[in-house]
Amino acid sequence: MARNTLAAAVAGILLAVCAWTTLKAQTPRPARSVRDGIYSLEQALRGEALYEKHCDRCHGEDLGGDEGPALNSAEFxxxxxxxxxxxxxERIRVWxxxxRPGILTREETAALLALILRSNRFPAGALDLPADKLTLSQFRVERPR
Ligand code: HEC
Incomplete structure (x- = not known):
């Protein structure tokens, strides 16, 4: 009896997850994501130099967090x-x-975001991550594969 109840509960949960996934897939969202190789390796390396200069004292040497939060964790x-x-x-550029908020140029901000994407195990691609808001808003944030 207990086993049947458990099996029913598991089946129920699976159904709910399937329904939710289908529903989510139907909601209009940006077509591309951070998984799609949206920054270049060279750009992430430029970001690394900027990170050492402006960020590592608070976010830790390997982006793992210190005084500020980790920038490459599951929570992030x-x-x-x-x-x-x-x-x-925008979070980086403005805050x-x-x-010393406000000192970064748009290009520097894009390079830092490229480094953060790399550190979160998203693949690099052929082109730099653009520094304009409209294009950036077409890449949704997802978990790495
Ligand atoms: C003086 C310390 C300090 C420095 C330097 C600093 N940060 Fe932060 N950062 C913080 C703190 C504290 C928070 C969390 C509280 C807040 O939002 O202010 C934060 C939050 C963030 C967040 C949001 C994190 C999240 O979980 O959503 C990002 C992204 C970020 N910082 C990136 C950067 C980058 C890139 C640099 C270098 C250009 C930088 N920070 C430099 C202290 C710092």
């Missing part, structure tokens, strides 16, 4: 899930570095 991706690359871009 969870925070941004459902949003777009433009949202993270960071925490003690």
């Amino acid at each position: 991706l969870e925070d941004w899930k459902g949003m777009t690359a433009a949202d993270i871009f 960071m570095p925490g003690d």
Whole structure:
């Protein structure tokens, strides 16, 4: 009896997950995502130099967090899930570095975002991540594969 109840519960949960996934797939969302190789390796390397200069004192040497939160954790991706690359871009451009906000150019911000994507195990592609909000808003944030 208990086993049947358990099996029914598991089946119920599976059904719910399937229904939810189908529903989610039907909601209009940006067509591309951070998984699609949206930055270049060279750009992420430029981001690394900027990161050492402006960010590592608060976010840790390997982006793992210190005084500021980790920028490559499961929680970080969870925070941004459902949003777009433009949202993270603006968060950095307007609010960071925490003690000197506003000093980064758009190109520097894009390079830093490229580094953050790389550090979260998203693949690089052929082209740099653009620094304009409209294009960035077409890349949704997802978990890495
Ligand atoms: C003086 C310390 C400090 C420096 C320097 C700093 N940050 Fe931050 N950062 C923080 C703190 C603290 C938070 C979380 C609280 C907040 O939102 O202000 C944060 C939050 C963030 C977030 C949002 C994290 C999340 O989980 O959503 C990002 C992205 C970020 N910082 C990127 C950067 C980048 C890139 C740089 C370098 C250009 C930088 N920060 C430099 C202190 C700092």
